[in-house]
Amino acid sequence: MENPGGSSLPAFLELQRTRVLCKADAPTHTEGFQYSGAFAAMGVDTSVSVEKFCSNFKIEINRLTEEDMEFDMIGVDASIANAFRRILISEVPTMAIEKVFMVDNTSVIADEVLSHRLGLIPLDADPRLFEYISDDVPNERNTIVYKLHVSCEKGSQRLTVKSGQLEWLPEGSQLTMASPAQSGDNQRTYTSFGQSQQNTSERPLGVKYKDITIARLGPGQAIELEAHAVKGVGKVHAKWSPVATAWYRMLPEVVLLKEIKDGDAEELVKKCPVNVFDIEDLGNGKKRAVVAKPRACTLCRECVRPTDDQVELRRVRDHFIFTIESTGALPPEVLFTEAVKILEEKCERVISELS
Amino acid sequence: MEHGSLTDSSASTFSIMEEDHTLANSVRFVLNQDPRVAFCGYSIPHPADNKVNIRVQTTGDPAKDVMKDALQDLMVMGQHVRGTFDKAVADFKSKMPAEQMDVDVNQQ
């Protein structure tokens, strides 16, 4: 048997160390060997020093569009890959609508439901250009203001309100606060912008997708509101999550344990719903099953039922097929680099706390 | 915060606020690769607490130094991941034909 990791362990141990086996009833060797000295008694060092990590680590990009990307991350432990995934989902900041000021809402959608729908709309604003809002007043560095003012005329058709009708107000809020006694305060609005946001970014800070249905209005109904978007992270509320989802799977490895011929081969090919297996023609009517597309394997385990003595399903422990689907604020490749930066910042914070 | 013994610096528990499995599990992995570490593990005392305890026992070196080295290593790994990733993205983009390039829908 081949020795996949290239170390000098016996092949069966090396297999247990570098692969997860998926048997018909349950997976085995899922834990791996965490401890670096696990094989010290055999004179084999399996630890991953930083230098070793750097020389073995590889990334191969398979797909990259504006919305999503898929890449292979090779030579990394699940704990690190999982840290990136967790950070992508819950700790990379974005902008999302957090406060809604209702002036008028006579639609059938209740205020709080409408506000929730607004919160979930992806905004086309780079969060790196903004600060978190603390107790201080909303200003041009921490808040983006949108206005929505739609009404449906009496006697006309029902109206669908789309996200594209949210109008960006680069000069800040246009609503004046309930006037206190002094007349001088009458002009105070809900934000105090020092300057216009017009030049904050190259693009207008609009919504990412203009065709999201917000509400429907019947004749005579109207919505007038102002929405304030702030910076936040996904662990506070999912509306701030920059990814629709981010996930990984381990690279599948499908191995034929013995030669599978003729009728058996055809049966095996038919069993697999994603066509992992193929038939090789050996000439004079003889056929043999081969593994053609192991990457497509979904681990449905159909091919190891009822017996798993023909095929062995394995996963490569340190090879992850990573997929990131962005909701639009930042392209997926930027999200990933931001996530790695956040992990580095976490380390830095704890180091400085310990010093 | 570090909880250790005054006389024996080789074993300590580090309580880190505002962190979870994300950092603790990664650090545990890096600590496990260090030959000076005899034992390490982490736990989250209560799911509602925003805190994680990381236990480090070494073969003699101060646990705090080993912990700091592990965090430093994790940072270096992060930098390497970022560098490799950026290079892979640049290579991929330069290989793509022009019409397939990222085009922003809002700029068309």
Ligand code: SF4
């Ligand atoms: S587990 Fe399912 S998908 Fe994978 S090779 Fe077997 S039959 Fe095909």
